[in-house]
Each structure stands twice: as structure tokens, then as C-alpha cells.
Amino acid sequence: MNNPTQLEEEYTLVIDLGNSSLRVGIINMTSQEITYLNMFNQYGKVQTLGNIAGDKTYGVENCATGHRYIVGNLADSLIPRVEWQLSSQARITSKTINFVERVFALASEVVSQNSLVNLIVLEPQEAYLDTSDIPNEGTEINLLINKKPYTFRIKCVEFRPETLGSFNVLRNRINLQPHEKVLQIDVGTGTLIASIRDGLNNDYKPIVKDRLGLIHVLTKVVALPQYSKIAGITTRTILNSILRDNFVLPNGISFKEDFQQAVMEWAAEIVQESREIFSNHGSSLSALCFTGGASRYLVSFLPPGTQFVYDHETNLRGAVKAFLDNENANAKN
Amino acid sequence: MPRTRAKTVRKTIQISESSYISLKALQLALDHELSLGKIVERLLLRFHNVFLEDYVTSWTYSKISFDREEIISNQNSHEGLRSKPQPLQKEVFEAASAPSQSSFLETLSYMETEIGNKLSRPKEA
Numbered sequence: 256m257n258n259p260t261q262l263e264e265e266y267t268l269v270i271d272l273g274n275s276s277l278r279v280g281i282i283n284m285t286s287q288e289i290t291y292l293n294m295f296n297q298y299g300k301v302q303t304l305g306n307i308a309g310d311k312t313y314g315v316e317n318c319a320t321g322h323r324y325i326v327g328n329l330a331d332s333l334i335p336r337v338e339w340q341l342s343s344q345a346r347i348t349s350k351t352i353n354f355v356e357r358v359f360a361l362a363s364e365v366v367s368q369n370s371l372v373n374l375i376v377l378e379p380q381e382a383y384l385d386t387s388d389i390p391n392e393g394t395e396i397n398l399l400i401n402k403k404p405y406t407f408r409i410k411c412v413e414f415r416p417e418t419l420g421s422f423n424v425l426r427n428r429i430n431l432q433p434h435e436k437v438l439q440i441d442v443g444t445g446t447l448i449a450s451i452r453d454g455l456n457n458d459y460k461p462i463v464k465d466r467l468g469l470i471h472v473l474t475k476v477v478a479l480p481q482y483s484k485i486a487g488i489t490t491r492t493i494l495n496s497i498l499r500d501n502f503v504l505p506n507g508i509s510f511k512e513d514f515q516q517a518v519m520e521w522a523a524e525i526v527q528e529s530r531e532i533f534s535n536h537g538s539s540l541s542a543l544c545f546t547g548g549a550s551r552y553l554v555s556f557l558p559p560g561t562q563f564v565y566d567h568e569t570n571l572r573g574a575v576k577a578f579l580d581n582e583n584a585n586a587k588n
Numbered sequence: 589m590p591r592t593r594a595k596t597v598r599k600t601i602q603i604s605e606s607s608y609i610s611l612k613a614l615q616l617a618l619d620h621e622l623s624l625g626k627i628v629e630r631l632l633l634r635f636h637n638v639f640l641e642d643y644v645t646s647w648t649y650s651k652i653s654f655d656r657e658e659i660i661s662n663q664n665s666h667e668g669l670r671s672k673p674q675p676l677q678k679e680v681f682e683a684a685s686a687p688s689q690s691s692f693l694e695t696l697s698y699m700e701t702e703i704g705n706k707l708s709r710p711k712e713a
Contacts, residue, residue, distance in 0.1 A: 437692075529696055533692060541691060557695065560690060
């Protein structure tokens with residue numbers, strides 16, 4: 256068991272906080288061991304946490320504010336549940352859970368109880384951040400996580416472009432020339448981020464469309480009269496079925512055809528957005544590329560040879576790789 | 589595989605689904621030469637409320653896809669499994685030979701045509 260009086264260990268947490276999930280890459284700065292952990296949110300719906308089979312719940316008490324939370328659900332079959340007395344705050348939305356409590360609850364799976372922590376936060380752009388929620392350098396955070404005391408000292412906080420990780424994968428595949436510009440469309444469950452990229456790593460301001468991720472499709476399907484009248488059918492229900500690839504609701508009704516129809520309308524909106532971006536940049540954009548887990552649903556509309564990176568966590572893993580590459584280069588110099 | 593032992597494996601995994609899959613269950617399953625894919629598949633059948641795809645690719649798969657020897661050597665230590673370093677997806681970051689990518693406008697035109705074709709296609713009975 257870890258002891259709070261132990262010498263501090265240092266970790267870097269690379270954090271990708273999306274609408275549907277929180278993903279954290281945890282790097283032990285001594286051993287350079289990496290652990291990836293995911294915590295899933297229920298998109299757009301208030302949820303009672305801890306009632307989903309196979310999940311782990313985290314009870315977190317913020318020692319500074321006295322606030323007590325049940326945080327997230329970690330789809331982790333290896334770790335047993337933790338009992339925690341629920342307060343009236345048991346019902347929370349993904350947006351109202353404090354950033355610190357969520358991230359560190361998840362990180363507590365790996366980091367020791369007395370740790371020095373660097374935070375690398377992936378966000379589409381600075382203006383998008385609620386920085387009041389993110390601790391400053393030098394802050395000491397004291398939390399009881401599942402009744403164990405943790406002290407985290409924040410050494411360093413950095414923000415990095417969210418979709419650069421997957422773009423670095425694309426860059427290799429399309430052999431991007433220094434002055435060539437392409438449009439990268441990163442499609443998540445909630446958000447679509449359109450970023451102009453070039454071979455010189457210039458930083459162009461991305462265009463963020465909050466509801467043009469896969470949620471656009473899910474919302475349309477849920478709103479159809481044949482489903483909206485069924486109790487308990489939410490965007491999450493639809494999403495779970497899609498991810499199981501069976502397109503069947505718990506009551507046995509298939510919604511595949513309606514889903515495909517909604518995907519077509521969604522793809523048409525993405526085409527329209529892309530045309531607008533193109534018209535604003537003249538003929539300087541040479542190609543259109545797609546990243547993000549939800550971009551797989553667009554494949555059937557795209558010409559052969561169009562480049563995709565729809566592996567999960569690529570933005571996170573790319574950022575972790577870039578961080579380690581940089582660390583190793585610095586160590587050599 | 590003896591019938592009784594097979595039942596044991598199934599029962600252990602089913603019990604574990606409600607809370608967690610124990611290392612013992614994994615070891616038993618491996619002893620009975622259930623493939624990792626089968627184990628995951630059986631578990632997934634029971635998980636209706638998690639993001640299954642993420643679950644497989646990002647978490648469970650990486651957690652149980654170590655060598656059998658490692659599982660056995662770590663059988664009394666969850667910590668040993670949890671702290672196992674996760675490899676970067678090297679294949680993802682390696683350059684792939686690129687088929688020709690359409691130009692920006694070609695891609696948009698192709699998409700519009702495809703969407704138009706599919707929208708105008710009569711629905712299957």
C-alpha cells in the first residue's frame with residue numbers, strides 16, 4: 256500500500272476531456288511507463304452513477320470544499336466496486352463534475368498517494384477552455400478518493416491542440432509538403448473540430464462545431480416518433496447499440512435504416528461545412544482528411560484513398576508520444 | 589475439456605460480470621484454452637451499458653492480452669496488472685504507403701453524389 260510520507264513520485268497526465276468520455280494517459284516520469292484509462296460519461300443526460308453493471312464508481316471528497324461526489328464510471332472489469340455513502344449529489348451531469356475530481360479519481364488507479372503532477376490538457380482552442388476549472392501550477396490538491404487520502408502537487412500545466420495527435424498520424428500517410436494545406440475533420444461523439452493543417456506546423460484557429468459529432472445523428476434518431484414514445488430510449492441507448500453494431504433497441508426493434516438515413520443527412524451537413532471552409536480559403540486546401548472515432552460512419556460516402564484515422568484514443572496517444580519524444584530529445588541534448 | 593470444468597469456467601465468468609473479472613477466472617479460462625477473443629466476447633454479451641467498442645479496443649483487450657505466464661505470475665496482484673505499461677500503438681504511428689488521395693473538391697463532389705444516390709434510392713422492403 257502506498258504511504259503518504261513516501262518520497263513523491265512524478266507523473267504527467269495527458270488529458271482528453273470529451274463530451275462522451277474522459278481519457279487520460281498517465282506517464283510515470285521515472286520509469287516512463289504509460290497507462291491509458293477511460294471514464295465514460297452519459298451523453299447529454301443526467302444520470303445516476305454507479306448503477307451500470309461492470310462499472311467502477313469513485314467516491315471523491317474534496318478536502319478544501321467539503322464537496323463529495325460519486326464520479327464517473329470506469330469500464331474496468333478487473334477492479335472491484337467501491338462502496339461509498341451517497342449524498343444528495345448522487346445525480347450529476349457530465350458537465351457539472353469538477354475537472355479535478357474526475358481526472359484525479361481516474362488517475363488514482365495508477366499514481367501514488369503523494370505525487371507531483373504535470374498536466375497536459377488537450378483542447379481544440381484556448382477560448383474553449385473553462386480554465387477556472389483547471390488548477391494552476393503550484394496548487395496542492397487534497398482529495399479523499401474512495402476514502403484514501405491523496406495529495407497532488409501541480410508542477411506544470413500546459414494546453415495543446417486536441418487533434419494534433421491524430422493529425423501527426425495523417426501527416427505521415429499523406430506525405431504533406433511544407434506549404435501544402437489540408438482540412439482535417441475530427442469527428443467525436445459530441446464535437447466536430449475542423450482544423451486547417453500544413454506541412455510547417457502552423458497553428459490555424461480550428462472551427463469547433465459543438466453538436467456536429469455523432470450526437471447529431473443520435474439526437475435525430477431519438478427524436479423520431481417511433482422511438483421518442485418508447486420509455487428509456489436515449490441517445491446513450493442508441494449509441495450503445497451502434498457500438499455493438501447490432502442497431503437493435505433493448506425492446507428488439509431495429510433502427511438501422513433510420514440510423515443510415517440520419518447519417519446521410521449528417522454527412523450532407525459536413526459537406527456543407529467543408530464547402531464553406533473551402534470558400535473562405537480559396538483554392539489553398541489540397542485535401543480533406545478525417546480523424547476521430549465517429550468518422551468511421553462516413554467511410555461509405557468517401558472516395559477510395561481518402562485518409563482516415565479512426566482508431567480510438569489517437570489524439571491522446573499521439574500527444575503522449577509527442578511528449579515522450581520531446582522529453583527524450585531534451586535528455587539527449 | 590471436461591464438462592464439469594467447463595461449467596466452472598462459465599460460472600466464474602458470469603459471476604464476475606456483475607462486478608469484475610478476477611484473475612483466477614482469467615487463468616481458469618486460459619487453462620481451458622478459451623481464446624482471449626472468446627472471453628471478451630462472452631463478457632461483452634453481458635455488458636449492455638458500456639461503450640463496447642472502446643471497451644474492447646482501449647481497455648479490456650489491452651488488459652487481458654498479455655501472455656498467460658504473466659497472468660499466472662500476477663495472479664495475486666491486481667497492482668501488477670494495473671501498472672503494466674501499455675505500449676503505444678506503434679502501427680498507428682508508422683507511415684503507411686498512401687494510396688492516392690483525392691483533391692479537396694473531388695472529395696466533396698464524390699460525397700455529394702454518394703449522398704444523393706443513397707437518398708434517392710428506394711427504401712428496401
